[in-house]
Amino acid sequence: MENKSSNKIIVLISLISNVLMxxxxxxxxxxxxxxxxxxNGRLLSHFATTTLTALPLIAYAVLKEKMNVFLLVFYTFYVFVAVFLGASMNFYNQFENINYDKLIHVFFGYTTAILGLIVLIKTNKLNQSSLFFNLLFIFSFGMMIEAVWExxxxxxxxLLGSTTQGVPVLGFNGKYLVDVGETMFDIISNFIGVLxxxxxxxxxxxTKKAPIMSFMIRELSK
Structure with a gap:
Protein backbone atom coordinates (compact mmCIF):
# COMPACT_ATOMS: atom_id res chain seq x y z
CA MET A 1 0.00 0.00 0.00
CA GLU A 2 2.84 2.36 0.92
CA ASN A 3 4.59 1.61 -2.37
CA LYS A 4 1.42 2.40 -4.31
CA SER A 5 1.02 5.69 -2.47
CA SER A 6 4.63 6.63 -3.21
CA ASN A 7 4.16 5.77 -6.87
CA LYS A 8 1.04 7.94 -7.05
CA ILE A 9 2.96 10.90 -5.62
CA ILE A 10 5.84 10.37 -8.04
CA VAL A 11 3.45 10.10 -10.99
CA LEU A 12 1.62 13.25 -9.87
CA ILE A 13 4.88 15.22 -9.61
CA SER A 14 5.96 14.00 -13.05
CA LEU A 15 2.64 14.91 -14.65
CA ILE A 16 2.59 18.36 -13.02
CA SER A 17 6.14 18.93 -14.26
CA ASN A 18 5.05 18.09 -17.80
CA VAL A 19 2.05 20.40 -17.51
CA LEU A 20 4.21 23.30 -16.33
CA MET A 21 6.73 22.76 -19.13
CA ASN A 40 17.47 33.05 -30.73
CA GLY A 41 15.48 30.99 -33.24
CA ARG A 42 13.59 28.97 -30.61
CA LEU A 43 10.32 28.46 -32.55
CA LEU A 44 10.93 24.79 -33.41
CA SER A 45 12.26 24.19 -29.90
CA HIS A 46 9.05 25.49 -28.34
CA PHE A 47 7.02 23.31 -30.69
CA ALA A 48 9.13 20.26 -29.75
CA THR A 49 8.71 20.96 -26.03
CA THR A 50 4.93 21.34 -26.25
CA THR A 51 4.68 18.11 -28.25
CA LEU A 52 6.97 16.04 -26.04
CA THR A 53 5.39 17.24 -22.78
CA ALA A 54 1.90 16.52 -24.09
CA LEU A 55 2.76 12.88 -24.90
CA PRO A 56 3.03 11.58 -21.30
CA LEU A 57 -0.18 13.40 -20.39
CA ILE A 58 -1.99 11.65 -23.24
CA ALA A 59 -0.32 8.33 -22.39
CA TYR A 60 -1.41 8.58 -18.76
CA ALA A 61 -4.97 9.41 -19.77
CA VAL A 62 -5.01 6.18 -21.78
CA LEU A 63 -2.94 3.83 -19.60
CA LYS A 64 -3.74 5.13 -16.09
CA GLU A 65 -2.33 2.68 -13.51
CA LYS A 66 -0.65 0.59 -16.20
CA MET A 67 1.84 3.34 -16.97
CA ASN A 68 5.42 2.43 -16.08
CA VAL A 69 6.49 4.83 -13.31
CA PHE A 70 10.21 4.52 -13.99
CA LEU A 71 9.80 5.34 -17.69
CA LEU A 72 7.55 8.30 -16.89
CA VAL A 73 10.03 9.80 -14.41
CA PHE A 74 13.05 9.18 -16.61
CA TYR A 75 11.28 10.57 -19.68
CA THR A 76 10.15 13.67 -17.79
CA PHE A 77 13.63 14.35 -16.48
CA TYR A 78 15.19 13.89 -19.93
CA VAL A 79 12.70 16.23 -21.60
CA PHE A 80 13.29 18.78 -18.84
CA VAL A 81 17.08 18.94 -19.14
CA ALA A 82 17.46 18.24 -22.87
CA VAL A 83 14.44 19.82 -24.54
CA PHE A 84 12.89 22.34 -22.15
CA LEU A 85 16.09 23.77 -20.64
CA GLY A 86 18.45 22.90 -23.48
CA ALA A 87 16.32 23.95 -26.44
CA SER A 88 13.42 26.17 -25.35
CA MET A 89 15.37 27.99 -22.61
CA ASN A 90 18.43 28.05 -24.89
CA PHE A 91 20.80 26.45 -22.34
CA TYR A 92 22.77 24.89 -25.20
CA ASN A 93 23.97 28.34 -26.23
CA GLN A 94 23.82 30.17 -22.89
CA PHE A 95 25.93 27.56 -21.12
CA GLU A 96 28.21 26.64 -23.97
CA ASN A 97 31.16 27.41 -21.67
CA ILE A 98 30.38 24.32 -19.57
CA ASN A 99 29.61 22.19 -22.66
CA TYR A 100 25.94 21.75 -21.71
CA ASP A 101 25.26 20.24 -25.13
CA LYS A 102 27.95 17.59 -24.69
CA LEU A 103 26.75 16.72 -21.19
CA ILE A 104 23.26 16.13 -22.59
CA HIS A 105 24.73 13.97 -25.35
CA VAL A 106 26.39 11.83 -22.68
CA PHE A 107 23.01 11.52 -20.99
CA PHE A 108 21.44 10.79 -24.38
CA GLY A 109 23.92 7.95 -24.88
CA TYR A 110 22.98 6.51 -21.49
CA THR A 111 19.30 6.86 -22.42
CA THR A 112 19.71 5.03 -25.73
CA ALA A 113 21.46 2.22 -23.87
CA ILE A 114 18.42 1.95 -21.59
CA LEU A 115 16.24 1.67 -24.69
CA GLY A 116 18.44 -1.20 -25.85
CA LEU A 117 17.97 -2.85 -22.46
CA ILE A 118 14.20 -2.45 -22.78
CA VAL A 119 14.28 -4.25 -26.13
CA LEU A 120 16.21 -7.14 -24.56
CA ILE A 121 13.76 -7.34 -21.66
CA LYS A 122 10.60 -7.17 -23.76
CA THR A 123 11.88 -9.79 -26.21
CA ASN A 124 12.89 -12.10 -23.34
CA LYS A 125 16.50 -12.10 -24.53
CA LEU A 126 18.14 -10.52 -21.48
CA ASN A 127 18.37 -13.64 -19.32
CA GLN A 128 18.64 -16.05 -22.22
CA SER A 129 21.63 -14.44 -23.93
CA SER A 130 25.29 -14.25 -22.99
CA LEU A 131 26.79 -11.15 -21.43
CA PHE A 132 28.77 -10.54 -24.63
CA PHE A 133 25.61 -10.59 -26.77
CA ASN A 134 23.75 -8.27 -24.40
CA LEU A 135 26.63 -5.81 -24.32
CA LEU A 136 27.06 -5.93 -28.09
CA PHE A 137 23.36 -5.35 -28.64
CA ILE A 138 23.12 -2.46 -26.17
CA PHE A 139 26.23 -0.82 -27.62
CA SER A 140 25.08 -1.25 -31.23
CA PHE A 141 21.55 -0.07 -30.43
CA GLY A 142 22.78 3.04 -28.63
CA MET A 143 25.21 4.04 -31.35
CA MET A 144 22.64 3.32 -34.07
CA ILE A 145 20.20 5.77 -32.50
CA GLU A 146 22.95 8.39 -32.24
CA ALA A 147 23.75 7.91 -35.95
CA VAL A 148 20.08 8.31 -36.88
CA TRP A 149 19.86 11.41 -34.66
CA GLU A 150 22.84 13.04 -36.36
CA LEU A 159 16.01 21.71 -45.25
CA LEU A 160 15.12 24.30 -42.60
CA GLY A 161 18.32 26.31 -42.38
CA SER A 162 18.82 25.52 -38.68
CA THR A 163 22.26 25.23 -37.07
CA THR A 164 21.91 22.11 -34.91
CA GLN A 165 25.26 20.78 -36.13
CA GLY A 166 27.11 24.03 -35.65
CA VAL A 167 27.15 27.58 -37.02
CA PRO A 168 28.65 27.78 -40.53
CA VAL A 169 31.98 29.59 -40.74
CA LEU A 170 33.60 31.19 -43.76
CA GLY A 171 36.19 28.85 -45.25
CA PHE A 172 39.33 29.60 -47.26
CA ASN A 173 37.41 28.95 -50.48
CA GLY A 174 34.93 31.71 -49.67
CA LYS A 175 32.12 29.26 -48.89
CA TYR A 176 30.40 28.79 -45.55
CA LEU A 177 31.18 25.41 -44.01
CA VAL A 178 30.12 23.57 -40.86
CA ASP A 179 32.95 22.17 -38.74
CA VAL A 180 32.57 18.37 -38.64
CA GLY A 181 34.20 18.42 -35.22
CA GLU A 182 30.88 19.42 -33.62
CA THR A 183 29.20 16.26 -34.89
CA MET A 184 32.15 14.06 -33.97
CA PHE A 185 32.23 15.38 -30.40
CA ASP A 186 28.48 14.68 -30.17
CA ILE A 187 29.10 11.08 -31.25
CA ILE A 188 31.99 10.71 -28.80
CA SER A 189 29.83 12.12 -25.98
CA ASN A 190 27.09 9.64 -26.85
CA PHE A 191 29.67 6.86 -26.85
CA ILE A 192 30.75 7.85 -23.33
CA GLY A 193 27.13 7.65 -22.14
CA VAL A 194 26.69 4.18 -23.65
CA LEU A 195 30.03 3.09 -22.18
CA THR A 207 28.16 -9.24 -8.99
CA LYS A 208 24.40 -8.61 -8.73
CA LYS A 209 25.42 -5.75 -6.39
CA ALA A 210 24.47 -2.73 -8.48
CA PRO A 211 21.30 -1.39 -6.80
CA ILE A 212 20.53 1.21 -9.48
CA MET A 213 20.78 -1.30 -12.33
CA SER A 214 18.87 -3.88 -10.31
CA PHE A 215 16.09 -1.37 -9.68
CA MET A 216 16.05 -0.33 -13.32
CA ILE A 217 15.73 -3.88 -14.64
CA ARG A 218 13.07 -4.74 -12.06
CA GLU A 219 10.96 -1.69 -12.97
CA LEU A 220 11.38 -2.15 -16.72
CA SER A 221 10.34 -5.81 -16.42
CA LYS A 222 6.90 -4.87 -15.09
Missing part, protein backbone atom coordinates in the same frame (compact mmCIF):
# COMPACT_ATOMS: atom_id res chain seq x y z
CA UNK A 22 3.88 22.53 -21.64
CA UNK A 23 2.30 25.78 -20.44
CA UNK A 24 5.57 27.73 -20.57
CA UNK A 25 6.59 26.37 -23.96
CA UNK A 26 3.11 26.83 -25.42
CA UNK A 27 3.04 30.45 -24.25
CA UNK A 28 6.44 31.09 -25.83
CA UNK A 29 5.32 29.36 -29.02
CA UNK A 30 2.21 31.53 -29.31
CA UNK A 31 4.24 34.63 -28.46
CA UNK A 32 6.77 33.96 -31.22
CA UNK A 33 4.04 33.19 -33.77
CA UNK A 34 2.08 36.32 -32.82
CA UNK A 35 4.96 38.81 -32.62
CA UNK A 36 7.66 37.28 -34.79
CA UNK A 37 10.09 38.12 -31.98
CA UNK A 38 12.45 35.15 -31.88
CA UNK A 39 16.05 36.43 -31.73
CA UNK A 151 21.30 12.31 -39.77
CA UNK A 152 18.08 13.97 -38.63
CA UNK A 153 20.01 17.03 -37.43
CA UNK A 154 21.85 17.22 -40.75
CA UNK A 155 18.57 16.95 -42.67
CA UNK A 156 16.96 19.70 -40.56
CA UNK A 157 19.92 22.00 -41.15
CA UNK A 158 19.78 21.41 -44.89
CA UNK A 196 29.00 4.23 -18.68
CA UNK A 197 25.84 2.13 -18.96
CA UNK A 198 27.77 -0.88 -20.26
CA UNK A 199 30.21 -0.74 -17.34
CA UNK A 200 27.31 -0.45 -14.92
CA UNK A 201 25.46 -3.34 -16.57
CA UNK A 202 28.58 -5.55 -16.61
CA UNK A 203 29.17 -4.91 -12.90
CA UNK A 204 25.56 -5.82 -12.18
CA UNK A 205 25.73 -9.02 -14.24
CA UNK A 206 28.96 -10.17 -12.60
Missing amino acids: FVVAFYLLIYVLATGDDP MLEFSMDQ IFIIQFTFYTK
Whole structure:
Protein backbone atom coordinates (compact mmCIF):
# COMPACT_ATOMS: atom_id res chain seq x y z
CA MET A 1 0.00 0.00 0.00
CA GLU A 2 2.84 2.36 0.92
CA ASN A 3 4.59 1.61 -2.37
CA LYS A 4 1.42 2.40 -4.31
CA SER A 5 1.02 5.69 -2.47
CA SER A 6 4.63 6.63 -3.21
CA ASN A 7 4.16 5.77 -6.87
CA LYS A 8 1.04 7.94 -7.05
CA ILE A 9 2.96 10.90 -5.62
CA ILE A 10 5.84 10.37 -8.04
CA VAL A 11 3.45 10.10 -10.99
CA LEU A 12 1.62 13.25 -9.87
CA ILE A 13 4.88 15.22 -9.61
CA SER A 14 5.96 14.00 -13.05
CA LEU A 15 2.64 14.91 -14.65
CA ILE A 16 2.59 18.36 -13.02
CA SER A 17 6.14 18.93 -14.26
CA ASN A 18 5.05 18.09 -17.80
CA VAL A 19 2.05 20.40 -17.51
CA LEU A 20 4.21 23.30 -16.33
CA MET A 21 6.73 22.76 -19.13
CA PHE A 22 3.88 22.53 -21.64
CA VAL A 23 2.30 25.78 -20.44
CA VAL A 24 5.57 27.73 -20.57
CA ALA A 25 6.59 26.37 -23.96
CA PHE A 26 3.11 26.83 -25.42
CA TYR A 27 3.04 30.45 -24.25
CA LEU A 28 6.44 31.09 -25.83
CA LEU A 29 5.32 29.36 -29.02
CA ILE A 30 2.21 31.53 -29.31
CA TYR A 31 4.24 34.63 -28.46
CA VAL A 32 6.77 33.96 -31.22
CA LEU A 33 4.04 33.19 -33.77
CA ALA A 34 2.08 36.32 -32.82
CA THR A 35 4.96 38.81 -32.62
CA GLY A 36 7.66 37.28 -34.79
CA ASP A 37 10.09 38.12 -31.98
CA ASP A 38 12.45 35.15 -31.88
CA PRO A 39 16.05 36.43 -31.73
CA ASN A 40 17.47 33.05 -30.73
CA GLY A 41 15.48 30.99 -33.24
CA ARG A 42 13.59 28.97 -30.61
CA LEU A 43 10.32 28.46 -32.55
CA LEU A 44 10.93 24.79 -33.41
CA SER A 45 12.26 24.19 -29.90
CA HIS A 46 9.05 25.49 -28.34
CA PHE A 47 7.02 23.31 -30.69
CA ALA A 48 9.13 20.26 -29.75
CA THR A 49 8.71 20.96 -26.03
CA THR A 50 4.93 21.34 -26.25
CA THR A 51 4.68 18.11 -28.25
CA LEU A 52 6.97 16.04 -26.04
CA THR A 53 5.39 17.24 -22.78
CA ALA A 54 1.90 16.52 -24.09
CA LEU A 55 2.76 12.88 -24.90
CA PRO A 56 3.03 11.58 -21.30
CA LEU A 57 -0.18 13.40 -20.39
CA ILE A 58 -1.99 11.65 -23.24
CA ALA A 59 -0.32 8.33 -22.39
CA TYR A 60 -1.41 8.58 -18.76
CA ALA A 61 -4.97 9.41 -19.77
CA VAL A 62 -5.01 6.18 -21.78
CA LEU A 63 -2.94 3.83 -19.60
CA LYS A 64 -3.74 5.13 -16.09
CA GLU A 65 -2.33 2.68 -13.51
CA LYS A 66 -0.65 0.59 -16.20
CA MET A 67 1.84 3.34 -16.97
CA ASN A 68 5.42 2.43 -16.08
CA VAL A 69 6.49 4.83 -13.31
CA PHE A 70 10.21 4.52 -13.99
CA LEU A 71 9.80 5.34 -17.69
CA LEU A 72 7.55 8.30 -16.89
CA VAL A 73 10.03 9.80 -14.41
CA PHE A 74 13.05 9.18 -16.61
CA TYR A 75 11.28 10.57 -19.68
CA THR A 76 10.15 13.67 -17.79
CA PHE A 77 13.63 14.35 -16.48
CA TYR A 78 15.19 13.89 -19.93
CA VAL A 79 12.70 16.23 -21.60
CA PHE A 80 13.29 18.78 -18.84
CA VAL A 81 17.08 18.94 -19.14
CA ALA A 82 17.46 18.24 -22.87
CA VAL A 83 14.44 19.82 -24.54
CA PHE A 84 12.89 22.34 -22.15
CA LEU A 85 16.09 23.77 -20.64
CA GLY A 86 18.45 22.90 -23.48
CA ALA A 87 16.32 23.95 -26.44
CA SER A 88 13.42 26.17 -25.35
CA MET A 89 15.37 27.99 -22.61
CA ASN A 90 18.43 28.05 -24.89
CA PHE A 91 20.80 26.45 -22.34
CA TYR A 92 22.77 24.89 -25.20
CA ASN A 93 23.97 28.34 -26.23
CA GLN A 94 23.82 30.17 -22.89
CA PHE A 95 25.93 27.56 -21.12
CA GLU A 96 28.21 26.64 -23.97
CA ASN A 97 31.16 27.41 -21.67
CA ILE A 98 30.38 24.32 -19.57
CA ASN A 99 29.61 22.19 -22.66
CA TYR A 100 25.94 21.75 -21.71
CA ASP A 101 25.26 20.24 -25.13
CA LYS A 102 27.95 17.59 -24.69
CA LEU A 103 26.75 16.72 -21.19
CA ILE A 104 23.26 16.13 -22.59
CA HIS A 105 24.73 13.97 -25.35
CA VAL A 106 26.39 11.83 -22.68
CA PHE A 107 23.01 11.52 -20.99
CA PHE A 108 21.44 10.79 -24.38
CA GLY A 109 23.92 7.95 -24.88
CA TYR A 110 22.98 6.51 -21.49
CA THR A 111 19.30 6.86 -22.42
CA THR A 112 19.71 5.03 -25.73
CA ALA A 113 21.46 2.22 -23.87
CA ILE A 114 18.42 1.95 -21.59
CA LEU A 115 16.24 1.67 -24.69
CA GLY A 116 18.44 -1.20 -25.85
CA LEU A 117 17.97 -2.85 -22.46
CA ILE A 118 14.20 -2.45 -22.78
CA VAL A 119 14.28 -4.25 -26.13
CA LEU A 120 16.21 -7.14 -24.56
CA ILE A 121 13.76 -7.34 -21.66
CA LYS A 122 10.60 -7.17 -23.76
CA THR A 123 11.88 -9.79 -26.21
CA ASN A 124 12.89 -12.10 -23.34
CA LYS A 125 16.50 -12.10 -24.53
CA LEU A 126 18.14 -10.52 -21.48
CA ASN A 127 18.37 -13.64 -19.32
CA GLN A 128 18.64 -16.05 -22.22
CA SER A 129 21.63 -14.44 -23.93
CA SER A 130 25.29 -14.25 -22.99
CA LEU A 131 26.79 -11.15 -21.43
CA PHE A 132 28.77 -10.54 -24.63
CA PHE A 133 25.61 -10.59 -26.77
CA ASN A 134 23.75 -8.27 -24.40
CA LEU A 135 26.63 -5.81 -24.32
CA LEU A 136 27.06 -5.93 -28.09
CA PHE A 137 23.36 -5.35 -28.64
CA ILE A 138 23.12 -2.46 -26.17
CA PHE A 139 26.23 -0.82 -27.62
CA SER A 140 25.08 -1.25 -31.23
CA PHE A 141 21.55 -0.07 -30.43
CA GLY A 142 22.78 3.04 -28.63
CA MET A 143 25.21 4.04 -31.35
CA MET A 144 22.64 3.32 -34.07
CA ILE A 145 20.20 5.77 -32.50
CA GLU A 146 22.95 8.39 -32.24
CA ALA A 147 23.75 7.91 -35.95
CA VAL A 148 20.08 8.31 -36.88
CA TRP A 149 19.86 11.41 -34.66
CA GLU A 150 22.84 13.04 -36.36
CA MET A 151 21.30 12.31 -39.77
CA LEU A 152 18.08 13.97 -38.63
CA GLU A 153 20.01 17.03 -37.43
CA PHE A 154 21.85 17.22 -40.75
CA SER A 155 18.57 16.95 -42.67
CA MET A 156 16.96 19.70 -40.56
CA ASP A 157 19.92 22.00 -41.15
CA GLN A 158 19.78 21.41 -44.89
CA LEU A 159 16.01 21.71 -45.25
CA LEU A 160 15.12 24.30 -42.60
CA GLY A 161 18.32 26.31 -42.38
CA SER A 162 18.82 25.52 -38.68
CA THR A 163 22.26 25.23 -37.07
CA THR A 164 21.91 22.11 -34.91
CA GLN A 165 25.26 20.78 -36.13
CA GLY A 166 27.11 24.03 -35.65
CA VAL A 167 27.15 27.58 -37.02
CA PRO A 168 28.65 27.78 -40.53
CA VAL A 169 31.98 29.59 -40.74
CA LEU A 170 33.60 31.19 -43.76
CA GLY A 171 36.19 28.85 -45.25
CA PHE A 172 39.33 29.60 -47.26
CA ASN A 173 37.41 28.95 -50.48
CA GLY A 174 34.93 31.71 -49.67
CA LYS A 175 32.12 29.26 -48.89
CA TYR A 176 30.40 28.79 -45.55
CA LEU A 177 31.18 25.41 -44.01
CA VAL A 178 30.12 23.57 -40.86
CA ASP A 179 32.95 22.17 -38.74
CA VAL A 180 32.57 18.37 -38.64
CA GLY A 181 34.20 18.42 -35.22
CA GLU A 182 30.88 19.42 -33.62
CA THR A 183 29.20 16.26 -34.89
CA MET A 184 32.15 14.06 -33.97
CA PHE A 185 32.23 15.38 -30.40
CA ASP A 186 28.48 14.68 -30.17
CA ILE A 187 29.10 11.08 -31.25
CA ILE A 188 31.99 10.71 -28.80
CA SER A 189 29.83 12.12 -25.98
CA ASN A 190 27.09 9.64 -26.85
CA PHE A 191 29.67 6.86 -26.85
CA ILE A 192 30.75 7.85 -23.33
CA GLY A 193 27.13 7.65 -22.14
CA VAL A 194 26.69 4.18 -23.65
CA LEU A 195 30.03 3.09 -22.18
CA ILE A 196 29.00 4.23 -18.68
CA PHE A 197 25.84 2.13 -18.96
CA ILE A 198 27.77 -0.88 -20.26
CA ILE A 199 30.21 -0.74 -17.34
CA GLN A 200 27.31 -0.45 -14.92
CA PHE A 201 25.46 -3.34 -16.57
CA THR A 202 28.58 -5.55 -16.61
CA PHE A 203 29.17 -4.91 -12.90
CA TYR A 204 25.56 -5.82 -12.18
CA THR A 205 25.73 -9.02 -14.24
CA LYS A 206 28.96 -10.17 -12.60
CA THR A 207 28.16 -9.24 -8.99
CA LYS A 208 24.40 -8.61 -8.73
CA LYS A 209 25.42 -5.75 -6.39
CA ALA A 210 24.47 -2.73 -8.48
CA PRO A 211 21.30 -1.39 -6.80
CA ILE A 212 20.53 1.21 -9.48
CA MET A 213 20.78 -1.30 -12.33
CA SER A 214 18.87 -3.88 -10.31
CA PHE A 215 16.09 -1.37 -9.68
CA MET A 216 16.05 -0.33 -13.32
CA ILE A 217 15.73 -3.88 -14.64
CA ARG A 218 13.07 -4.74 -12.06
CA GLU A 219 10.96 -1.69 -12.97
CA LEU A 220 11.38 -2.15 -16.72
CA SER A 221 10.34 -5.81 -16.42
CA LYS A 222 6.90 -4.87 -15.09
